[in-house]
Amino acid sequence: MSTSQDPGRGAQLRLSSVGRDFGANTVLRGVDLQVPAGQFVAIIGRSGCGKSTLLRLLAHLDQPTRGRISLGAGEAAGGTRLMFQEPRLLPWARVIGNVEVGVSDANLPASRRERALGLLVEVGLAGREDDWPGVLSGGQRQRVALARALASRPQLLLLDEPLGALDALTRIEMQRLIERLWLDQGFTAVLVTHDVSEALTLADRVVLIDRGEIALDVRVDLPRPRRRDNPELGALEEQILDYLLDGANKDQAPAAA
Ligand SMILES: Nc1ncnc2c1ncn2[C@@H]1O[C@H](COP(=O)(O)OP(=O)(O)OP(=O)(O)O)[C@@H](O)[C@H]1O
Ligand SMILES: [Mg+2]
Structure with missing residues (x-):
């Protein structure tokens, strides 16, 4: 596997003396x-x-x-995306729809679909675009969540x-x-x-x-x-x-x- 990476695409983070209290709980x-x-x-x-x-x-x-x-x-543009332990997919949308919602730029529907399909290939779910989230395994659902998170090129x-x-x-x-x-x-x-x-x-x-x-x-x-x-x-x-x-x-x- 290559270790060469395009560092220009990533965000740079700087946290200075960051604190968070919840009431008296620091x-x-x-x-x-x-x-x-x-x-x-x-x-x-x-x-x-x-x-x-x-x-x-x-x-x-x-x-x-x-x-x-x-x-x-x-x-x-692509900003920040968050992925959780639960995939949090929309149960009423098919796999492709769940990935398309992650495409945040103002693309035409056709190119949104194309990008979402490309991501499904990337995460190993080629051909599953028309499935409902309910029929996927836990690992497959997380792959959809990952594709959705990456759809905006964060x-x-x-x-x-x-x-x-x-x-x-x-x-x-x-x-x-x-x-x-x-x-x-x-x-x-x-x-x-x-x-x-x-x-x-x-x-x-x-x-x-x-x-x-x-x-x-x-x-x-x-x-x-x-x-x-x-x-x-x-x-x-x-x-x-x-x-x-x-x-x-x-x-x-x-x-x-
Ligand atoms: N919205 C909130 N209101 C009050 N307390 C909160 C809130 N969010 C988090 N806390 C408290 O902050 C502390 C840290 O919570 P946090 O969820 O960040 O822990 P964590 O390290 O992610 O734990 P875990 O490994 O179990 O997920 C806990 O004591 C929690 O009760
Ligand atoms: Mg936690």
Whole structure:
């Protein structure tokens, strides 16, 4: 697989001292993060640490209580798209219709359809355009959701546990698909996952949130596609899991990137 990527298409993110409180509950304390265009970042952390909150802030679905977020090129045409654990397809629209709604530019219906069909080929669903979402498997529905998210050619793709509900094999297939599309299209990707191995397989960088702040920022400088049995990945995974399972050993955690 090629690792050459067009970095010009991705959004550049800059978060300065970003905080979010819900009443007296300070979820994000002060997050500082700079993501260059086209980078693939994975966000991990314990349940409830604020990962989805951070993604919602990046998607402008919520506003920070403190600090600033700027999204370089991401404000342009294709903008930001968000993908969730559930595919959230429109049950009354066929597969093709579900992808077409993602095409945000003012294209003619014919070219919208053409683009949607092309994306269905990309995600491995050629020939399924006239099916109803209800007859698809969970993995196939997520492929439709991915095609819809990419239909607008986003500069920033935010993924909130998109593979969390899939079986192990489908999950690996989807990881490969996401990696291939990211390499082809050059968007910036921010993936929230509970799965440290998934984070290390896909991301250039793994960011761990703990107590409202970035506690670890680990660079994953390994060639792609990455094999799960790569010993370097295994060592990184062990270090991150140690940190997650035993916060007291923070001093021995991997060095910040
Ligand atoms: N709209 C809201 N109003 C009040 N509290 C909220 C709101 N959204 C999130 N929270 C709180 O913020 C904290 C972080 O929630 P968030 O959903 O970001 O966690 P998470 O890291 O995504 O967890 P998980 O891994 O379980 O998905 C939780 O304590 C949650 O209750
Ligand atoms: Mg969440």
